[in-house]
Amino acid sequence: MTSRPHTSRGDYLAAAEEERNAGHPALASLLAEEATYRANTPAENARVSSDFPGGLRQED
Known part of the structure; x- marks a missing residue:
C-alpha cells in the first residue's frame, strides 16, 4: 500500500493563491478554507478568511 504525501497548510495556501491569480476565486476560497x-x-x-472570502463551509 502506498501512502500519499501530507498536504500542508502552506500547500493549500499556495494553491489558493495560484487559483486566485488564474481567475478562479471560488476554488481559491475553498482551498484557503481547507487551510484554516x-x-x-x-x-x-x-487573516486567511479575509484574504480569500466566500467560503461555503459551516461549523457544526
Missing part, C-alpha cells in the same frame, strides 16, 4: 482547518492560530485563520 490545519494547525494554526485563530488570528492566522482570520
Whole structure:
C-alpha cells in the first residue's frame, strides 16, 4: 500500500493563491478554507478568511 504525501497548510495556501491569480476565486476560497482547518492560530485563520472570502463551509 502506498501512502500519499501530507498536504500542508502552506500547500493549500499556495494553491489558493495560484487559483486566485488564474481567475478562479471560488476554488481559491475553498482551498484557503481547507487551510484554516490545519494547525494554526485563530488570528492566522482570520487573516486567511479575509484574504480569500466566500467560503461555503459551516461549523457544526
